[in-house]
Amino acid sequence: MISEGRVEITLPRGRVATMRYDRPVDVTPVLKGQAPEEVMPLVSAIYGVCANAQAHAAVLALEAASGSAADASTQRARALVTCMENLRENVLRIALEWPKLIGGEPEGPAVRPAISFLPRIRLAMFDGTDPFALDAAARMNGQAALDVIADAERLLEKEIFGEPLDYWLSRRGHVGHIDWCVSSKSPAARLIAHLADCGWMHRADIDCGSIELPGANAVALWPRQLARAGGLAPFSTDAAVPETTLFSRRARDGVVASLNNAGLGARFLARLAELARLPGEMRSVLEGGAEPKSVSEYAEGAGIGIVEAARGLLLHVVRLHNGHVDRYRIVSPTDWNFDRQGIAVRCLATLDGHHDEDERLALAHLIVNAIDPCVAYEVRAG
């Protein structure tokens, strides 16, 4: 959808690929002048697809700007809601889009139960109240939460992996993944098999650094730089913009790291690793064994909220004046990854000089899908 922004890749025959990323319409002017408690409903309404991650980042930023914070159980409950949204979104992407990358049909009906997971976890954690209200308080039903996480795990095992998640996560290296492709007929396995058959697992192997959470550098450095600039000048113009993708989030996971590269295969497997890890991580957060991965910090006169969204880190920066929003900035993962110095452009540059135009087009599609913009995209021959 054009107002979401758009990525256009052009591959002129015999010449360097070009990429154009039009950022989404800036909706933040409608937030200016609003009281903090009025912001979250607006954010949730506008960003209907990843409404929870957006509202989560918003409430963290507004709490930081207001000098408040939710209690620990509410923070954990919010984290579970956002994690489940990540799970749902990546299940849908894999079931609906990966088959099309290899000439197949979307497999929507098989993953239909995933639609119910998010409302169920919200109900289990907040009993019908808004998780992202400034005065939200968790009302946890732990067993109900465990039940929906278990249902999510069963769906992943049946429709995405074709085997227990722990077993899949124990796979290592090319041989381990090929063995999985042979034994599983899921759309995900078929895509990885296709990459291996074509010899494309290692294509577009580029490392330009990553942004991570949690970590002292992440909290201390780049959000502060953003805040200092009023959230308006996020990126350096003379250096590679680091990536924030599911690959950067899961690159050190054994199932991904065992490939020893950052190629296409590793990028698609990283999204699978995200899915395979989420149920266990949600249980750990629920039981208090792990801290939510998010940032709520006040720096340089601004509140900063950062959450791990479905495609990478999502950042909200807000400045308040007399108790109302004065400036508001949202930086999505796509803003980093499809910047003109970002990971997408660098991966696409590896296709320069590729003489088979059809293959070049197919690889460009795979690169864009692997990095996964949250906007519509088009890849076309020049």
Added chain:
Amino acid sequence: MCLAIPAIVTALEDDDMAVVALEGIKKRISVALLDEIEVGDYVLVHVGYALHKVSPEEAERTLQLMAEAGILKEELEEISGGAA
């Protein structure tokens, strides 16, 4: 950034497909992810799929917000084929 526009279902078709409309502009989408969709329901549409049902009140509020934010006009261009 994951925007999704509410549209009203105007017709149900075979194979979990439906026609939705917004301001008279129609588009064919999949409703394979949702249960019990009826003509007259509002749904959030994203990349060709209906993702959620929303109440008429919620849909109206969201459309009003999108209009204020300058989103709606461009969304309509997209739905009508004004952009690829």
